[in-house]
Each structure stands twice: as structure tokens, then as C-alpha cells.
Amino acid sequence: MSYRQDLPPAGGFESVKYKRNLPLRGPGALVILGGVSAVCAFGFWRIGSGNVERRELKRETTWARIHLVPLLLAEGDRAAYREGLRVAAIEAEIMRDVKGWVPRQDVYNNPRYRSPDGL
Template identity: 75%
Template sequence: MSSYRQDLPPAGGFEAVKYKRNLPLRGPGALVILGGVTALCTFGFYRVGLGNIERRELKREQTWARIHLVPLLIAEGDRAAYQDGQRTAAAESLIMKDVKGWKLGQSPYNTPGFRAPDRAL
């Protein structure tokens, strides 16, 4: 006989061929992402609302502070105008001391109405 020997499978057979793709998970699913985005947007809108309330309160507080400061600022302006008028009268009396018939504080304009004094700030 011949020395030819046929190659046979091992006893118990070959192991199964792995033909399935073995891919890892690609991250969270679409519903998880949608839920996360929804939660994040909800939190963001909540914080924007809180910021709007805070900004509105600060604006109200600033408005009332300005309202309450108006009398003080008017009084300061009146005080500064009075002191400026006193300095102007002193300078006018010094400059016009040699002019006969000059009245101190008389307006050089011939207008019947009141004219507010001009002041440089």
C-alpha cells in the first residue's frame, strides 16, 4: 500500500470560525444624548432667568439711588453756583471800581426775562 495519508480534522472538530464583527460601543445612544442636551438647555434657561431677575433688581436699585441722589446733586450745584457768583461779584467789583454808575451784579443784557447765569464746568 501506499504511504499516502489523508489529513483529517482533529478529534472533536475545528473550533468555530469567528465571523461576527467585534466592534466596541460607540458611546451613549441618541435618547441619552437628547436627554442630556435637554437637561443642559433647561438648566441654561433657568440660569438666564435668574440673571434677568438679578439684572432687573440691580437696575431698579440704581434707579432709586439716582432718584434719591437728585436733591443732593441739585443742592451741590446750587452751592457751587452761589460760590461762583460770589467769586464773580468780587472780581467784578475789583475790575469795575473805577467806572461811575456801575451797579454790582447788573446784567449787561437789556432783556426783561430771567437769564440763568452761564457757568463753565
């Protein structure tokens, strides 16, 4: 009996696949860095423009309030005058039996003007 030796096939064996064959997953590091930088730059630009707009609105509100002060003072004076007339009528009704009583006459002898609300 003759021995038959086991030999490789003609052309050799197929090469052994030992390397990892991973597909590319997503963009590279420079693309990600560029994207993050662009998003941050856009965010800072939006914050800056928002700050400018908020500052302008605050300035506009301040000037609107400054211009409304005379109107609000006049309204307060009118309300104080009407309240003074109402109080004088009530005082005159209550003190009608007291001789020499003048309603709303200041009991203090001070010629300086004082605001009716005592401020």
C-alpha cells in the same frame, strides 16, 4: 503505498470569527440627549434668573438716581452761588474805577428767573 487523506480533527474545526467584537463606548443616544436637554434647561434657568436680578438692579439704580436729584441740584446751586460771589469780587476789582457800575447787576431788564448757568 497507501494514501492518507487529510481530515478535520475530531470535534471539528474552531468556528471562524468574522463578526466585529467592539466594546460599548460611552452612553447611549437617549442618555446623551437627556444630558444635553438637562444642561440646556439649567442654562435657560440661569439666564432667566440673571435677567430678573439685572432688572431689579436697574430698577434700584433708577430709584437711587431719582432720589439723588434734589441733592445734586442743591449742590449745583451752592456751587453756582459760590462761583457768582467769586465772579462778583473779580468784576468789582476790575471795574472799581467806573462810576455807577454795580457788580453782577443784570444788564437785561427781564424779571423772569433764569438759572445762573444759563440753562
